[in-house]
Amino acid sequence: MAPFEAIYRRSCKSALCWNERDRTFNGPKLIRKTSEVVATVRQRTRTAQSRQKSYADKRRRPLEFEIGNEVFLKLSPMKSIYRMGKAHKLSPRYIGPYKIIGRIGKVTYRVAIPP
Structure with missing residues (x-):
């Protein structure tokens, strides 16, 4: 069976x-x-x-930067970066501007971030 x-x-x-x-x-x-x-x-x-x-x-458009340009950095929501007690909804999505000091790859850049 x-x-x-x-x-x-x-x-x-x-x-x-x-x-x-x-x-x-x-x-x-x-x-x-x-x-x-x-x-x-x-x-x-x-x-x-x-x-x-x-x-x-x-x-879509290709983005390419040169050394000396200033760019904004996008904050990752997973890292939960909050500023001065602001609610998550009101926290900034981008920080900067930071100056590009070098190019590593096609889309990878070295940025001068203050300590």
């Missing part, structure tokens, strides 16, 4: 099993149909991702 039959006291009727009425095997039809549905979902997901990427790329 199968575990399903032991628990529910009836035979398991899955699409991959023999059909009780006409004794035909339904597995390949179901697998083909499921594969078609999965392919359709993947194609629609790719289309949606492409559309969202095109929207994001329109608003």
Whole structure:
């Protein structure tokens, strides 16, 4: 006896099993149909991702700074930096401006932060 039959006291009727009425095997039809549905979902997901990427790329612009420019630094909310007892909602999102003193990589800079 199968575990399903032991628990529910009836035979398991899955699409991959023999059909009780006409004794035909339904597995390949179901697998083909499921594969078609999965392919359709993947194609629609790719289309949606492409559309969202095109929207994001329109608003994106490359930022490049030079030595001597001044920049603001974004505060990480996870570090919970609060100033002078202000509520979290009112705390500053950016601090600065700080002067760039060197370039490390393509998008990495060394900033002169006061002690």
